[in-house]
Amino acid sequence: MKKFGRGLQYISLPVVAALLLAGCIKDDCKHSYKIYTPVYKTLTELRSEVKLLPARPLDHPGKIYIMGNRVYLNEKGKGIHVIDNSNPQQPRNIAFINIPGNIDIAMKDNILYADMHCDLAAFDMSNPGAAPVKKYLTNAFPSQAVYANYYTNGSYSTNPDSIKVIVDWASRDTVLSCESYSWLSNCTSCNVFFSPLAATASQSAAKSNGTAGSMARFSTVGDYLYALDYFKMDVISIADAANPLLVKRQSLSGQAETIYAFNNNLFLGMPTGMSIYSIQDPASPSFLSLSMHWRNCDPVIADDKYAYVTIYDGAVCGGGKLNQLEIFDVSVLQRPVPVKTYLLTNPHGLSKDGNLLFICDGRDGLKIFDAADVQNLRLLKHIIGIDTYDVITINGIAWVVAKDGLYQYDYSNPAATHLLSKLQWTRPMD
Amino acid sequence: MDEANGLNNALMKKYGLLLILSAGALVSVAQDRAVSNDKASSRWRFHSINTAGWISGKSGSAFQLQTINGLQKDRLFLGLGIGTDKYKYAGLPVFVDARLYTGQRSSAFFLYGDAGIHFVTEKETTRFYDVRYLNGFYSDIGGGYAISCGRRSAVEFSAGWTYKRVTRRTSYRVYTLGAPEYEKVDKFIYDLTRLVVKAGFRF
Numbered sequence: 001m002k003k004f005g006r007g008l009q010y011i012s013l014p015v016v017a018a019l020l021l022a023g024c025i026k027d028d029c030k031h032s033y034k035i036y037t038p039v040y041k042t043l044t045e046l047r048s049e050v051k052l053l054p055a056r057p058l059d060h061p062g063k064i065y066i067m068g069n070r071v072y073l074n075e076k077g078k079g080i081h082v083i084d085n086s087n088p089q090q091p092r093n094i095a096f097i098n099i100p101g102n103i104d105i106a107m108k109d110n111i112l113y114a115d116m117h118c119d120l121a122a123f124d125m126s127n128p129g130a131a132p133v134k135k136y137l138t139n140a141f142p143s144q145a146v147y148a149n150y151y152t153n154g155s156y157s158t159n160p161d162s163i164k165v166i167v168d169w170a171s172r173d174t175v176l177s178c179e180s181y182s183w184l185s186n187c188t189s190c191n192v193f194f195s196p197l198a199a200t201a202s203q204s205a206a207k208s209n210g211t212a213g214s215m216a217r218f219s220t221v222g223d224y225l226y227a228l229d230y231f232k233m234d235v236i237s238i239a240d241a242a243n244p245l246l247v248k249r250q251s252l253s254g255q256a257e258t259i260y261a262f263n264n265n266l267f268l269g270m271p272t273g274m275s276i277y278s279i280q281d282p283a284s285p286s287f288l289s290l291s292m293h294w295r296n297c298d299p300v301i302a303d304d305k306y307a308y309v310t311i312y313d314g315a316v317c318g319g320g321k322l323n324q325l326e327i328f329d330v331s332v333l334q335r336p337v338p339v340k341t342y343l344l345t346n347p348h349g350l351s352k353d354g355n356l357l358f359i360c361d362g363r364d365g366l367k368i369f370d371a372a373d374v375q376n377l378r379l380l381k382h383i384i385g386i387d388t389y390d391v392i393t394i395n396g397i398a399w400v401v402a403k404d405g406l407y408q409y410d411y412s413n414p415a416a417t418h419l420l421s422k423l424q425w426t427r428p429m430d
Numbered sequence: 431m432d433e434a435n436g437l438n439n440a441l442m443k444k445y446g447l448l449l450i451l452s453a454g455a456l457v458s459v460a461q462d463r464a465v466s467n468d469k470a471s472s473r474w475r476f477h478s479i480n481t482a483g484w485i486s487g488k489s490g491s492a493f494q495l496q497t498i499n500g501l502q503k504d505r506l507f508l509g510l511g512i513g514t515d516k517y518k519y520a521g522l523p524v525f526v527d528a529r530l531y532t533g534q535r536s537s538a539f540f541l542y543g544d545a546g547i548h549f550v551t552e553k554e555t556t557r558f559y560d561v562r563y564l565n566g567f568y569s570d571i572g573g574g575y576a577i578s579c580g581r582r583s584a585v586e587f588s589a590g591w592t593y594k595r596v597t598r599r600t601s602y603r604v605y606t607l608g609a610p611e612y613e614k615v616d617k618f619i620y621d622l623t624r625l626v627v628k629a630g631f632r633f
Contacts, residue, residue: 024591024623025486025487025488025591025623025625026488026621027487027488027489027620027621027622027623028621029618029619029620029621030618030619030621031616031618031619032616032617033614033615034615036604036612036614077610101608101610117608118608141608143607143608144607144608165608166606167609169609169612178618230607
């Protein structure tokens with residue numbers, strides 16, 4: 001007992017020591033991050049970098065455009081890969097057009113239109129071994145040069161020497177104590193805006209002008225190119241294909257990400273909904289309706305009676321958590337009526353060929369539905385094992401842009417859809 | 431902040447040195463009184479030390495459990511331990527443990543030191559950016575007293591400092607109108623020095 005009592009005295013020592021040493025406790029925090037500052041170039045400097053180069057590995061792919069036997073594949077912010085698809089089982093990467101800041105592609109006849117930061121460039125692709133620039137439409141997308149663009153006397157500058165765009169970011173490491181870390185040092189909205197460029201992919205236009213995916217910002221219909229520029233839509237006359245002329249900058253009912261043309265109507269995918277414009281007067285689109293939904297990314301396509309909107313969660317589009325297909329009855333374009341919603345995994349681009357509805361369901365692969373009855377979509381084929389992003393379907397061949405490559409599938413027999421070829425990216429898509 | 435760090439380090443060193451010197455004195459006194467002919471203690475023997483503790487720091491406090499298993503010969507114990515540490519950012523420290531007892535008797539003062547890795551188990555999901563936690567260094571030093579309660583069993587009480595580093599890494603893509611996107615990465619490096627008191631059973 002005496003021994004135990006002495007033990008108790010001893011065990012009190014650690015407790016006393018603990019109390020004495022309580023001043024030696026501290027939670028220290030350091031905040032380590034990079035400070036980014038923009039690197040500017042003038043449009044004149046950028047134009048000097050536009051050139052045709054030999055084919056190079058496919059990297060950081062973006063939007064896709066198909067014209068005849070050629071596939072044009074954007075490399076985000078860098079340019080366009082030209083792929084000869086005469087033999088779908090063995091596509092050949094034949095050239096690369098270096099176009100700084102390029103995201104979108106559209107074509108009419110042999111003229112390829114590509115954005116280059118705030119410029120629109122028109123290339124003559126009659127001979128893919130040359131691809132000369134026929135014209136620059138200066139400052140066609142002023143929202144893309146928002147930091148060094150001046151709106152004076154009712155118009156934006158068209159002097160390529162005076163317009164600067166951000167071409168890169170210089171970074172330097174910084175370490176601060178967390179106490180001095182403030183909201184301002186970390187916020188994404190301080191001098192930064194979420195760009196429609198980020199929500200990339202492609203879509204469809206009149207077949208005579210080539211075909212884009214469902215997430216494109218450019219659409220050519222007849223003699224006009226419709227190009228989205230954040231809250232505006234440029235209406236560009238391409239009656240003379242090699243000489244595009246800006247006809248109108250139309251204000252939109254919100255920020256638009258994707259455009260799809262069908263039957264003299266434009267269907268715009270917006271973070272907050274689907275907007276429909278009539279192009280009965282192609283030089284002056286007129287607003288018909290806006291269908292609202294939760295804030296999400298949402299490409300849209302349409303047919304004679306229905307519009308199909310895939311909604312997926314993405315921080316770029318406001319961070320909503322929905323992942324679903326919404327079908328609207330657009331028999332009366334002024335009053336789209338929601339018909340049915342299907343829950344999906346992470347649906348992105350989509351395409352329709354007759355009654356077949358193709359949906360890129362992100363990591364859940366490609367899904368081919370029989371959409372003859374929109375109330376009861378029937379899954380005909382589910383291709384798993386690829387992380388899909390966008391799809392174009394033409395005459396029994398589906399081009400699928402996936403995280404790891406460009407796939408071509410033969411769907412002439414939908415239930416027996418099979419792979420024809422794959423072009424591998426050197427780096428997976430973001 | 432650097433001044434504060436310097437002061438903290440100086441205090442740590444000062445008190446650490448005092449603790450070591452005091453323990454050293456205790457060891458020499460105890461050695462004089464130790465029974466040196468205990469043959470059992472001259473062989474490596476398995477021991478398991480299982481403790482419950484309380485961690486207290488500037489950000490609050492947390493309950494702790496640890497199990498340390500190893501071998502003891504004479505006054506030296508070497509073992510491997512694993513435990514819980516829910517202080518600020520929860521994790522599982524995995525560490526090597528060394529402790530020195532003041533004599534061959536079961537009741538004795540002891541010093542201990544742990545060093546290892548704190549594996550973060552904290553999970554965080556956000557809508558707008560990715561969050562990852564990076565594992566970091568873990569240590570625990572202190573001293574205590576073991577009260578014999580059997581031939582090779584004892585109840586142990588101890589107090590010490592415990593340190594862990596946790597790095598919280600957040601990242602997101604920055605999309606700037608008309609400019610290339612880039613990934614913004616922020617690292618918040620936490621160096622957490624806490625006080626810990628433990629009680630447990632050694633067998």
